[in-house]
Amino acid sequence: MVEQPTPVVELNNVTKSYRIGRSEVRALRGVTLSIPARAFTMLVAPSGSGKSTLLNLIGCIDSPTSGVVTVAGETVARLSDRALSDFRAQKIGFIFQGFSLVPVLSAYENVEYPLRLMRVPAAARRRATEAMLEAVGLSEQRHRRPNELSGGQKQRVAIARALVKEPEIVLADEPTANLDSETGASIVALMRQMQTRSKTTFIFATHDPHLMSQADQLVAMRDGLLTNDGGATRHV
């Protein structure tokens, strides 16, 4: 019998509703999900099925209408806004679909930014930032601002920014969407390396078949509900 790893994310009967004008949109309708630590978890769902909402809740940037969300052992609802900010800074890395780089900072400064938030000493910060830029193949472009980078380069900066602090959880929305297959494969290899070395859990929302083939756990969603109950798990 395979030993189940400790879950790093647990959602218990979580609902999330939005009000748009007079109508209410139920993005999540009672999701119960357990994501094991050090796993590659893929959220597979068509647009509008609640995938982004689920990532937002796990990323502690949104709160559920009902239910309990536990991330890295912390019940999110119990944390103040300030504590949540610190929690995100320490534990979670984001790779946004639209890159979301800080436009006035260079590639180097964007990657370094999370380490500054964690008050990492300057020397360690420089070492980690340079190593991460080297790993994503952007050492040469380190001084360029986002508007001087291609879409793929921006994506790699965004990935480097999420990984540089070696967080407990990385949330990624279509992380390989703007990358060619070779670069995509090298990025996935880098993430695998980090998963092994730093015990990082990766949670992806993706349609990329190559990335899906790497999944340890596949979570399928439709209309705000899990369709496979998070059960299609293949542990590494």
Place this chain on the structure above:
Amino acid sequence: MFKIAFRSIFRNARRSLTTMLTIAIGTAALLVFAAYALYDVYILQTATVQRGGHLTVYHKGFFDFGSGDPALWGIPDHASVIELIKDDAVLKPLTAVVTPVQGLGGIAENPESGGSRTFFGTGFVPADQSRLQRWNEYGVGEALDNTVLDSDETDRGVIGVGLARNLGLCETLHLKDCPMPPADAPQRGNGEVAAMPVQDFSALAEPGTARSAIPRIDLMAATAGGAPNIVALKIGRVEKQGAREMDDGYVVMNLKLAQQLVYGRGDRRVTGIIVQLNRSEDIATARRRLEVLFAEHRLKLEVRDFREINAYYGQTEDFFRSMFSFIAVLIGVVVLFTVSNTMSMNVMERIAEIGTTRALGVRRGRVRSQFLLEGGMLGVLGASFGVALAFAAAAAVNHSGLTWTPPGDAHAIPLKLYLLGASPAIIGVWAVLILVATLAAFVPANRAARLPIVDALRHV
């Protein structure tokens, strides 16, 4: 945070530069006005202190009740009081001149034409008046040394152009801008004026008073004993005074002559003892010391400073102060709304960035501080440029050779902006406008800090 703030304000360079220029122009306008006002006040202060010192010692009650009868309120044994002041260890290093002065009023007459007019005179010790006129602490005026009073020739004095005109002396004295009466002016001996009794003061003059080649007038006043008295004054110079009412009755003479007129052969007192200090900032110290000194010696004397004696000085200061406050409020409001508008637009353009940084772990307080810092930086850059602009404007004006005639003055003087002396104003205006710019960013900064992260990330 500083790096992001600095770079962010130049993302929309045109908007930020316009905002900074607004702050800069506001700062420069306020400082130029402050420099102009300060220069005016210093000129006024210099003229006032050159004429009557910083402090004047009077007989107790004279200032409120004695101006109508200066002879009655004279200071007896004023020489001892002056010695007391001059010998005091505290006052000695503070004082430049300590000198007696006699104020008086009466009627002036031109013995040649018979024209007469009331006058307001002051008697000085010639050498001391000369020293009084050299005071120039701020370097804004000319250190004058143009007294015509003479220790040996006690009957020589100065009159106003208005008095000369009223006494029909313009032609005799060859004065410019001093018209003689028109041909159809009322003449003595004609019509209803002829019915009035003719006053001939010269009959009161001391026997043997010789007619001199130098034009002279007769001054008549009541002595301390109530008897009429008259002296002759040789007109050494005619000086135009700024205020017409003063010009029409202005007489300055030797103290001895003034005392002769007021006290006759009796006990010669003075109405005041002028104390001129080296520096105006010592007024309070010197005044306190004088009051202690007089109390210790049981002297019935009081001390007044030049602001109390010359009410217009305080009024001028108050006028400039209120004008400055009014302009400062206007500029403050303009800066407030300009920076607030700029920062609101900055926040609107950076909503997605705010969402990203918040997701990465930036606290609300830091987002707020970020935008407050940007507002403050706009203020720092704008206000600093404004200070530089004010110095450039001051240099340009100071070297332009422009002149103007200040209110209450008779002569045009160089137009200057005394910006170097206005360092408290520079620091104050600079700091306050930075504070205003920072506060103006508060509402947009707060709005940025309170944005829901998910909504901000979705913002396009």
